[in-house]
Amino acid sequence: MKTLLSTLALTTALAASVAGTASAHATLEQREVRLGEATKITLRVPHGCDGEATETVRLTIPEGFYNVQPMPKAGWQLSTTTGAYATPYMNHGTEMTEGVREVVWSGGHLEDGWYDEFTVRGTFAHAEAGSTAHFPALQECANGVADWTDTSGGQVPNPAPKLVLVAGDDADHAHGGHDHGAAAPAGHGHGDHAMDMGTGDVTLGALTLSGAYSRATLPNAPVGGGFLSITNTGSSDDRLIGVETAVAGHSEVHEMAMEGDVMKMRALTEGLVIPAGETVELKPGGLHLMFMKLNTPLVEGETVDVTLTFEHAGSVTLPLAIGAPNAKAAQDHAHH
Ligand SMILES: [Cu+2]
Numbered sequence: 001m002k003t004l005l006s007t008l009a010l011t012t013a014l015a016a017s018v019a020g021t022a023s024a025h026a027t028l029e030q031r032e033v034r035l036g037e038a039t040k041i042t043l044r045v046p047h048g049c050d051g052e053a054t055e056t057v058r059l060t061i062p063e064g065f066y067n068v069q070p071m072p073k074a075g076w077q078l079s080t081t082t083g084a085y086a087t088p089y090m091n092h093g094t095e096m097t098e099g100v101r102e103v104v105w106s107g108g109h110l111e112d113g114w115y116d117e118f119t120v121r122g123t124f125a126h127a128e129a130g131s132t133a134h135f136p137a138l139q140e141c142a143n144g145v146a147d148w149t150d151t152s153g154g155q156v157p158n159p160a161p162k163l164v165l166v167a168g169d170d171a172d173h174a175h176g177g178h179d180h181g182a183a184a185p186a187g188h189g190h191g192d193h194a195m196d197m198g199t200g201d202v203t204l205g206a207l208t209l210s211g212a213y214s215r216a217t218l219p220n221a222p223v224g225g226g227f228l229s230i231t232n233t234g235s236s237d238d239r240l241i242g243v244e245t246a247v248a249g250h251s252e253v254h255e256m257a258m259e260g261d262v263m264k265m266r267a268l269t270e271g272l273v274i275p276a277g278e279t280v281e282l283k284p285g286g287l288h289l290m291f292m293k294l295n296t297p298l299v300e301g302e303t304v305d306v307t308l309t310f311e312h313a314g315s316v317t318l319p320l321a322i323g324a325p326n327a328k329a330a331q332d333h334a335h336h
Pocket of ligand 1: 095254266288290
């Protein structure tokens, strides 16, 4: 059976190359891009649909390619379709739950014998280094379509344009000395690791608060996030019921939860239970403090005072060290 399938695939590939028109595929100029860095992706269109001029180019944005900005082209109308991200993206301290999923350049005229390029800019995140990202594309002509949507990776006549993701310089990789890997399930690419402990631990009754940090935001960013771990050394549960900071008009405790197949954040209106004898971690992509209606940007290297109120342990004000926009842990590694 396997032999038969490979023979079929080979026959199809041969037929495609003999036919000629499919011998030059639509491809991406970029072969590799770095995770976590804004990057340009260029779709190269080498011919029309079986001799006809291309009038519309549709480019599908892969999961994990965030904050997409399409580049307009003279002579073409630009439109985009937005949709929810499977995993939200922290963009300079602002949580983005949706963005551009398809870009369409239409109303153009690219002769069969001409060549053109179509460009978008964005940032890859929440993906594994070494994985392949596909940008399925369609060319529409007056009477036909050239289809570049096959993401199987096989020898097919219509492979989707693709590139390989490589490790960037983000906080994940800057943490040379930390062995986060052993206990964490490998291979899911969310990059959220155990928090660094020992950064100005605060004790409040039976609770220990540690590794508290925030992330820098852009001027005029509406929201910011706060992260820490809370250990309950006592024998009864406690509950985080209040968050307050002078830099925000309103603050909440949020969780990330699946709604259908989309990850969304929502306020924990009943507060966050800190079970006896356990540690609850607030971290990017999971539970977090949400500072809304920010009245001043959060500046990297500074601190922001946040008051947390617990049902039993009471209130405490602690400084959150403001790290880089993509910080994944408190920056002050006092235990080193
Ligand atoms: Cu939130």
